Amino acid sequence: MGDACHHHHDDGPPSAEAVSVSLAAADARLTAEGERMTPARLRVLELLLAAGEPVKAYDLIARFGEDGQPAKPPTVYRALEFLERKGLAHRIASISAYVACTEGGPAHAAAFLICDCCGATAEVTAPLAGALDRAAHDAGYDIVRTTVEAHGRCPACRDAAEAA
Amino acid sequence: MGDACHHHHDDGPPSAEAVSVSLAAADARLTAEGERMTPARLRVLELLLAAGEPVKAYDLIARFGEDGQPAKPPTVYRALEFLERKGLAHRIASISAYVACTEGGPAHAAAFLICDCCGATAEVTAPLAGALDRAAHDAGYDIVRTTVEAHGRCPACRDAAEAA
DNA sequence: GCCGAACTGTTATGAGATAACATCACAGAG
């Protein structure tokens, strides 16, 4: 991911230390909650954190083994399901990819800004709770979970396009 | 689709006449715009309109031939792409399904309320333009297209669940 | 130490979508 266009500008994935810190924090939090942070779950979260951008499930599968051995698909999909349930990762349906969650708290609503050019994403805290919930209520729906994904261009790609 | 739970309550798909009317209107509008409303495109739109709810691509493929003959996948995917481009249909990414558009106008933003129980959906007119656009602007993103999908329970399924 | 629940390993397959290339239909230029 991250290079659909031809100018790759990277915010830089998080440093190894930053990944370790986030990973340890997640481990500590969930373990305290009585959840089992197994090696597979930690590994998938590590890969997501290290990427710093959305990753395809099969890329996680390919990178899973430290020695280059791929995982079996269910291993990774199960870990992703767990992480998503615990609010540590999100699935981005419009591009079939997964990303580590950058916001705290379990199972929160999330919205994403996705650059169609370079693949960068920004997670923003649900700026639509009000309007959407009102529309849902008017229609008689009870809403449990929302998917909000906005596609366009990130600042760097926009600038690059204007320069051309 | 439409029966994930055990109580199927149908708003009723549109009548055959209603489908014909919508189909003819779409045909007239796009033909006037110089687009080619070919048989395959009309057929896919007809199937979407007749369903009155989201339909999986492979269900469209299976139902495509009037005589029961399925279509080849690219036939249907190409028609869907065209219809989506023209604002006559939407893809609902979170459930990988397609639905005829119930709002006028080409290429507008749309938001969906989706019942996880019975599959019913309601299209609501973008109630988040303001908040989301502001968030995007703050982050420096230019937004081209948004996916807004809220999952929960429709009024009928909510009532049925409460009764239990 | 035993038991049940949750997690993992493994095989296989189902479901969703597109690449690549040949062919065809049609509108506009000459």
Place this chain on the structure above:
DNA sequence: CTCTGTGATGTTATCTCATAACAGTTCGGC
């Protein structure tokens, strides 16, 4: 009228995404 290029379609094959099903294992609680 015929040439010609663009857009649409037909066809084959393949790719990506995701899960079903079942056997085996780990771990905490009793």
